[in-house]
Amino acid sequence: MRRLLISMLLFAAVLLTGCTYEYTEEDGYRMAVINEGFPVPKNAYELRPEDCTTEITKSAKYKLKGIGDEEGTPPEHYLEEIQRWGWTELEDKRVGHVHYFEKEGKIMSLIIQKNVFDVFEMSEHLEL
Template sequence: MKRIAGILIIGVWLLSGCSYTFAHEDGYRMAVINEGFPVPNNAYEVKPEDCTTEIAKSAKYKMNNIGDEEGTPPPEYLKEIEKWGWTEMLDERVGNVHYFKKNGKIMSLIIQRDVFDVFEMSDEVKL
């Protein structure tokens, strides 16, 4: 019985390891904090950062190969965000922190190698 359980655990681990890698073809879904902001379908949600006076809502996702060493997001992901109606605020970008605006809302996207954060900025923040 222990052997079967061990094999099942290893099998699930191997399958999940393969499914959490960025691939534009896998599509996109709504972020848990904002229904109008896309995240890759196969991104795995983990415990988000705490909110502050500047951040109204936050979500953290784990996904292999989402960004490079400098935190550059895949170009396909940026195009998808634009397709969903968000405009990048290029003048406000700081390193790997990207800001997007739509209908008066500001979202922040912070990409790292295998993890990314999505923040809905509070209405008090004016960029």
Template sequence: MKRLLLPILLVAAGVMSGCVYEYTDEDGYRMAVINEGFPVPKNAYEVKPEDCTTEIAKSAKYKLKGIGDEEGTPPEEYLEEIQSWGWTELEDKRVGHIHYYEKKGKIMSLIIQENVFDLFEMTDNIEL
């Protein structure tokens, strides 16, 4: 019985290492926890978000391998998906890897970094 334990543990470790959350456009998208109209990749793993401020009404933080490179450049397919959900990027407000989107008076901020991204729903009285 003890001889079988080691091979079973090795197989289990191999299976578990295959369950890495990684960005692929084929996996699709789901609604963000802070705004049902904003897409996030289906396989993004939610972690503890940043604290809200007077400018931020809600926040969510996600881990996802491959969502951004070292400079925070997001996959083009993700940006296209956001637009297909009806969000318009406020390109003149973009600062580095911080993107702002507007839809029906709501403003969302998307901050992409390597393997992690933050999503913020801005307060109604924000001046960009």
């Protein structure tokens, strides 16, 4: 009985550590909940989003270990994946760790922080 209990506890510990949400480019990407054409890492865990404002039409917040460093620098592979999905970064509009991307008249904002990131679909009335 004791061996069975120890085995079950070890199995549970391995299972729980395997469920950690951590950024790896090998896991791939999926569509953001707010815009089907914008990628987010597949294993990102969705949190309660920020409230929308007149500048923001839709928002989504994700938790993902290793997505950004202390300065909010996103992984280079993630930025490349966003471009592969057809988005062009508006580099002249970047402010710190806030990145803006444009595709077919839509503007998305990506804000990376350590282990958390936000994706915003910006209002059409926004002047950047």
